[in-house]
Amino acid sequence: MSKLSVVILTREKERYLEQVLASLSFADEIILVVDSVRSGSRSEKIGRKYKAKTFLHKFKNYEEQKNFGIEKSSSDWILNLDSDEIVPPELGEEMETVIKSKNYNGYMMPSKNFIGNRWVRFGGLYPDYHIRLFKKTKGEFFGSVHESVKLEGNFSYLKNPVIHYTYASLSDYWAKVKKYSTLEAERDFRDGKKIPWFLYFKIPLRFTKLYFIQLGFLDGFYGFASAAFLSYYLYLKFAKIKSLEKQCA
Structure with a gap:
């Protein structure tokens, strides 16, 4: 019989953690990886309240942290969750059904992303599919900043979305833009990536895509802010790479 382990990282993000763990009654095992020594x-x-297996592991990068969680799991299926993602009952039931099937090695899961209490439906933030559910022996995480699952074999799609409280507020959104643009710039600089001048044209093109083509304007001010933040993200990343190049020249 197939069993399911849920792997969750937590790094000073406890606002929704209890709700997240309470939504996982269908899981056979919960692995909670805490960034701490x-x-x-x-x-x-x-975690103890919900019988999660908790491991202290000093943070190096997201790829290493999540693969550590997989190593500590004992089930044949893995569900990758963040500490601000809540599984509705209908999604839990759907996962219980699909892991009994031997047809696929993984499943793309849609996400309902929230800014505060506002579900942002457009501008590329929905359905926002990612492989979240996969066989332990067929998947692993890669990517030190925006980690994703490298899956061996075929996959399918789940119908029901996870509820993701992505940003507590617009100020939290902006703080994450600054944080992740720095992490990505440092990674790209280490990898020797250069920024040709024509890449700066991607900044207005990204805004056009998110706000107009992907209908971000239908989310009102939140849609405008999201498109602006994600576009400016590129500028910040490029500028930080240039700054690092000058420092090391």
Whole structure:
């Protein structure tokens, strides 16, 4: 009989953690990887309440952290969740059904992404498919910043979305834009990637795509802010790479 382990990373993100763990009653095992070298965190206390297996593991990058969680799991299926993603009952039931099938090695899952309490439906933020559910022996994480699953074999799509409280507010959104643009710039600089001048044209093109072609304007001010932030993300990344190049010249 197929069993399912849920792997969750937590790094000072406990606002939704209890709701997340409470939504996982269908899972056979919960692996909670806490970015810490000291025990006694609030994440650990919440994890114990829901019988999660908690591991302290100092953060290096997202790829390494999540693969560590997979290694600690004991089931043949893995569900990858963030500590701000809640599984509705209908999605849990759907996953219980599909893991009994031997037809696919993984499943793309849609996400309903929220800014605060506002579901942002357009501008590329829905359905926002990613492989979240996969056989342990057929998938692993790669990518030190925006990690994703490298899957061996075929996959299918789930119908029901996970609820993702992606950004607590617009200010939180902006803070993450600055944080991840720095991480991505540092990674690309280490990898020796150069920024030709014509790549700067991607900035207005991205805004046009998100706001007009992908109908971001239908989300009102939130849609405009999201398109602007994600477009400016490119500028920040390019500028930070140039800055690093000058420092090392």
